[in-house]
Amino acid sequence: xxxxxxxxxxxxxxxxxxxxxxxxxxxxxxxxxxxxxxxxxxxxxxxxxxxxxxxxxxxxxxxxxxxxxxxxxxxxxxxxxxxxxxxxxxxxxxxxxxxxxxxxxxxxxxxxxxxxxxxxxxxxxxxxxxxxxxxxxxxxxxxxxxxxxxxxxxxxxxxxxxxxxxxxxxxxxxxxxxxxxxxxxxxxxxxxxxxxxxxxxxxxxxxxxxxxxxxxxxxxxxxxxxxxxxxxxxxxx
Ligand SMILES: NC(=O)c1ccc[n+]([C@@H]2O[C@H](COP(=O)([O-])OP(=O)(O)OC[C@H]3O[C@@H](n4cnc5c(N)ncnc54)[C@H](OP(=O)(O)O)[C@@H]3O)[C@@H](O)[C@H]2O)c1
Numbered sequence: 001x002x003x004x005x006x007x008x009x010x011x012x013x014x015x016x017x018x019x020x021x022x023x024x025x026x027x028x029x030x031x032x033x034x035x036x037x038x039x040x041x042x043x044x045x046x047x048x049x050x051x052x053x054x055x056x057x058x059x060x061x062x063x064x065x066x067x068x069x070x071x072x073x074x075x076x077x078x079x080x081x082x083x084x085x086x087x088x089x090x091x092x093x094x095x096x097x098x099x100x101x102x103x104x105x106x107x108x109x110x111x112x113x114x115x116x117x118x119x120x121x122x123x124x125x126x127x128x129x130x131x132x133x134x135x136x137x138x139x140x141x142x143x144x145x146x147x148x149x150x151x152x153x154x155x156x157x158x159x160x161x162x163x164x165x166x167x168x169x170x171x172x173x174x175x176x177x178x179x180x181x182x183x184x185x186x187x188x189x190x191x192x193x194x195x196x197x198x199x200x201x202x203x204x205x206x207x208x209x210x211x212x213x214x215x216x217x218x219x220x221x222x223x224x225x226x227x228x229x230x231x232x233x234x235x236x237x
Contacts, residue, residue: 001030003037003191010215012235022191025199032198035205035230039066040194043203045181046152047074050126054079059115059124059139061131062155063100064091066230070203071128072098077202083115083124085135087225094228112138123147133158145171152177207232 001024002016024033046067052058058075062068063084075082076099084095085106095103102118104111115124123144129136133156140149140162149162149172162174197203206229210218218231 001033001037001195003041003187010212010233012212020188022195025195028195028199031207031209031232031234032205033195034232035066035207036194036198036203037191039230040070040198040203040205041185041187041190042152042181043067043070043074044190044194044197045185046128046150046177047071049175049177049180050128050148050150052078052080052126056080056125057083057119057122057144059083059085059127059142060100061085061106061127061129061135061139062087063095063098063103064228065130065155066205067130067152068095069098069206069229072100073203076100083118085111085115085139091228106135106138112142115142126150128152129160131155132160136160140172143170143172147171148173148175150175150177152181205230209234211236 001022002020004014004016008014052075058080060068060071063072064086072082072084072095082100083102084100085104086092086095087107089105092103092105104114124142125144125147127139127143127149129139129151130153132151132154135156136151137160143149167174198205208227208229209232212233212235215233218233221227222231
């Protein structure tokens, strides 16, 4: 198993440095392993940065997605209060099944109001966002004073960066986790940790498979937001 990390991965065979290889733990399937070695590694890095505690009220966006699912599972195991927001009723139901205390469909216009009402006036202490844009902005608006907004990327392709004055006024901290991970993550160590967490059953990755020959269909499904969990391309027999 390797995180290829460069062009050429859409192939039946690829050459990798021996030093980049991990042994797939016993009992973990190829698809789960490939999900963990990339997405799981990012999720673990994000969680290290977030330093969640059982007292946190955590709002996770694209909570039915690859990273979102792992983060929801981790935060629930920790005992934090978890609100998962995802696009559409089916994804919200999937987030509920993961054990989130509240799952909302953020395609509905007043999803933030639903969260606010459910919390009975309490704010969110941590937002873990991977969408940014309008969804990130609305999630940021739900933070309590002293809260933290942590982003891992802009799946919406619409970057959201709160202004300094806004952060000061609200007493909220902004963290670009993606930039921190790109600078300093020890990928080899965290890849091994991600595989071990899945092998131990602590984090259960979700994936959908497509044959490699249908990679374009897989990309179209991802772009249409019709997938949950990660997409794994399987070389045709
Ligand atoms: N996987 C990694 O290793 C990795 C590494 C670095 C950074 N990131 C970043 O982390 C974030 C989440 O990544 P992921 O791998 O877990 O992805 P993912 O959740 O498996 O897929 C992306 C999800 O983003 C949401 N989304 C919102 N607006 C979208 C749009 N305009 N087009 C497509 N999707 C949209 C969709 O969920 P809803 O329908 O629920 O909104 C979609 O399912 C992304 O910003 C990604 O760039 C990921």
